[in-house]
Amino acid sequence: MFARHRRWIILAIIFCAIVLNYFDRQIVSILKPTLKSEFGLDDSGYALLANIFTCCYAVMYPVAGLLVDRFGAGRMMLLGIITWSAACLGAGLSRGFGLFAMFRGMLGLAEPIAFPAQLRVVTAWFPGTLRATANSVSVAGGSAGAIIAPPVVAWLALKFNWHAAFIVPSVLGLLIAVLWWGIYREPPIGQDPRPSSESSSLGQSAVPVGFTWLELWRTQSLWAILVCRFISDPAWYFCLFWLPGYLQEQSGLTLKQIGLVGWIPFLAADLGGIGSAAWSDKMVKRGVRPLRARKIMLCSVAVLAPICILTPHLRHPAMTLIIFSIVAAICLSWLFSMSVVIAEAFPQRNVGSVLGVAGGFGAAGAMVFNYFVGQMIGTLGASRIFAVMALLHPIAAVVLWTMVRREMPPNQKARNS
Numbered sequence: 001m002f003a004r005h006r007r008w009i010i011l012a013i014i015f016c017a018i019v020l021n022y023f024d025r026q027i028v029s030i031l032k033p034t035l036k037s038e039f040g041l042d043d044s045g046y047a048l049l050a051n052i053f054t055c056c057y058a059v060m061y062p063v064a065g066l067l068v069d070r071f072g073a074g075r076m077m078l079l080g081i082i083t084w085s086a087a088c089l090g091a092g093l094s095r096g097f098g099l100f101a102m103f104r105g106m107l108g109l110a111e112p113i114a115f116p117a118q119l120r121v122v123t124a125w126f127p128g129t130l131r132a133t134a135n136s137v138s139v140a141g142g143s144a145g146a147i148i149a150p151p152v153v154a155w156l157a158l159k160f161n162w163h164a165a166f167i168v169p170s171v172l173g174l175l176i177a178v179l180w181w182g183i184y185r186e187p188p189i190g191q192d193p194r195p196s197s198e199s200s201s202l203g204q205s206a207v208p209v210g211f212t213w214l215e216l217w218r219t220q221s222l223w224a225i226l227v228c229r230f231i232s233d234p235a236w237y238f239c240l241f242w243l244p245g246y247l248q249e250q251s252g253l254t255l256k257q258i259g260l261v262g263w264i265p266f267l268a269a270d271l272g273g274i275g276s277a278a279w280s281d282k283m284v285k286r287g288v289r290p291l292r293a294r295k296i297m298l299c300s301v302a303v304l305a306p307i308c309i310l311t312p313h314l315r316h317p318a319m320t321l322i323i324f325s326i327v328a329a330i331c332l333s334w335l336f337s338m339s340v341v342i343a344e345a346f347p348q349r350n351v352g353s354v355l356g357v358a359g360g361f362g363a364a365g366a367m368v369f370n371y372f373v374g375q376m377i378g379t380l381g382a383s384r385i386f387a388v389m390a391l392l393h394p395i396a397a398v399v400l401w402t403m404v405r406r407e408m409p410p411n412q413k414a415r416n417s
Contacts, residue, residue, distance in 0.1 A: 006126040006185065010137050013180050014118050015083050019148070021114050021172045021222040022089040024107060025053065025240065026149045027165050030258060032245035034162050039097040047374025050241045051367050052101050056108030058363030065116040069349065073117040073124075075186045078177055080113030085173030092166025112359055115139070115339070116352035123343045123351050124186070128196030135343075136277035136336040137383015143273065146266035150244065154259030188247055210349035211409045219403050222354060224403030226361040228338065232396040233362030234369035235305070235389050236331035239265060240350045243324055250382075251317040265328040272329025273336040276301055277393055280337060294337050295401055301333045302397035306390040312383045330393055341400070345407055 027351055028035060028049065068076045087110055090103035118138050126134040156165040157185055216222055244262050247253045253261070277296050282292035308327045311320060342354045 006183075007134075010121060010125065010184055011134060013176065013183060014077075014114075014121065014138040014288070015141040015144070017077070017173075017176050017180065018114055018118065018139060019145040020081075020169055020176060021084060021111050021238075022142040022145030022216075023149045023152075023169050024084060024145075024166075024173070025111060026059075026142065026146055026244075027153050027169075028053075028104070028264065029241045029244045030150055030153045030255075031157060031162050031165065033248055034255070038162070039100070044374045046245070047370050049101060050370050050374075052114075052238070053104045053108040054363050054367045054370060055104040056324065057112055058367060059110045061112035061115075061359035061363060062353075062357040064112040065353040065359075068113070068116040068120050068352035068356070072186065072384065073120040073352075074180075074186060076119040077115050077121075077184070078180055080110050080117065081173055081177040081180060082335065083110035083113075083353045085170045085177065088166050088173065089170035092163045092170065104303065112356070112363075116355045116361060119339050119343060119355050120348075120352045123348050130281070133274070133278050133281050135340050136274045139336050140270045140274055140332075143266045143270040143328070146240065147263040147270065150262030153390075154255050154262075158256065158259075158262070167334065168317075175258040209409055210347040210405070215409065216346075216350060216353065219407045221344075221404045221407050224399050225354065225358050226341060227344075227399050228396040228404075229358045229362035230365035231399070232331070232334050232365075232393050234366045235308075235327060235392050236335060237363075237366035237369065238385075239269070239324060239328050239331060240390065241370065247317060247320060251315065251320055253317055257317075259318070261321060265324040268325035269328035269332040272301075273332030276329075277336050278334040278338070279338075291341065291404070291406055294344060294405065295339045298334055298337055298341075299397040299401055300391040301330050305330050305393035308386050309390040311386045327389070334396070341404060345404060347409060 018344050032046060035049075039045075041049065057336065064076070064080075079248070087103045087106035091100055094103060101297065121137065122138060123134045153165045156168060211219070243265065247262060248255065248258060280297040282291045283296065284290050304326060307323055310417040311323050314323070315322070332398055338358070339355060342358065343351050346354050369388075372388075
């Protein structure tokens with residue numbers, strides 16, 4: 001009986017870990033004017049700082065997926081939490097730009113571990129009828145972290161100094177690591193923690209099957225998912241790295257005002273991401289094939305993305321917040337449910353590797369976009385940024401709908417024939 005309840009406790013700890021994962025990465029964007037002044041940076045210099053994190057993130061994401069598939073979700077999640085908390089602490093204790101940038105790179109190397117580990121846990125502990133909802137709830141910790149970051153970071157920086165905004169969450173992260181070490185266990189061998197009615201919907205063979213590393217790269221769905229993430233992820237990275245600074249430098253909000261209202265788009269993102277995932281789960285319960293249900297939902301929300309083209313023409317802070325509340329909800333709907341698409345399209349033993357490679361491609365797309373934004377955000381070229389963003393999710397939706405399918409490994413095909 002405890003095993004059946006353990007999955008929800010594990011999910012809650014993952015949620016808290018991912019809250020801090022996103023909180024730590026967003027501190028820099030909230031303190032952008034402060035750090036630019038502290039280290040003598042312009043927008044191009046800030047873009048370089050953002051890309052140090054993003055480059056390390058992109059390189060490590062595929063490696064993280066392989067490590068999770070090789071060593072297991074439990075151990076790798078513990079390592080990830082400890083490492084990114086240490087990196088945040090190091091950044092908070094830094095006095096020079098070089099050391100600060102090094103610890104941001106370390107943060108980028110550690111944080112990707114959370115997501116293939118989280119997906120592996122959800123795929124193992126939750127059935128298809130709950131998988132999208134469980135995945136979205138746990139990953140919603142990211143936008144929850146983004147929600148609480150503006151007021152908490154602003155308060156810590158104004159009450160103490162900018163260093164405190166890094167040190168406090170790092171200590172909390174180390175406490176979460178201790179909790180994970182004490183609670184997490186793999187599903188019991190020979191005892192499925194899910195009720196039998198749920199287990200029948202998993203669609204996974206009792207005998208482990210999957211693709212080899214080289215076989216994965218021959219599948220159409222892998223390439224389609226990589227293209228989708230490369231195209232669509234930059235919009236979410238803009239929300240994380242550039243939106244708080246845009247609201248301060250282009251819309252005229254102060255750091256205190258960012259603390260009061262900067263969380264609004266991320267709350268909308270959470271609600272949109274969880275709500276859209278629940279909608280796709282509801283379609284599955286009504287008999288729609290799981291993969292098709294995720295595709296219908298993602299393509300439906302993508303049609304709203306072009307609203308961001310209005311941003312430079314409606315410059316009032318309230319309008320920017322409204323527009324990016326919608327954009328952020330679209331972004332998280334895609335981030336949440338693209339992970340579930342991977343779980344539906346590939347065998348369980350491959351989901352960590354596929355998510356890792358896909359996350360790396362998404363971060364690589366964000367690196368390209370960060371450079372583009374850094375060159376244009378403070379000029380009339382900002383309108384081009386939002387014009388490009390308006391097209392990202394619709395293009396990704398076309399790729400998703402036409403190319404992603406359920407992939408069956410050769411060893412399973414042989415057994416079924």
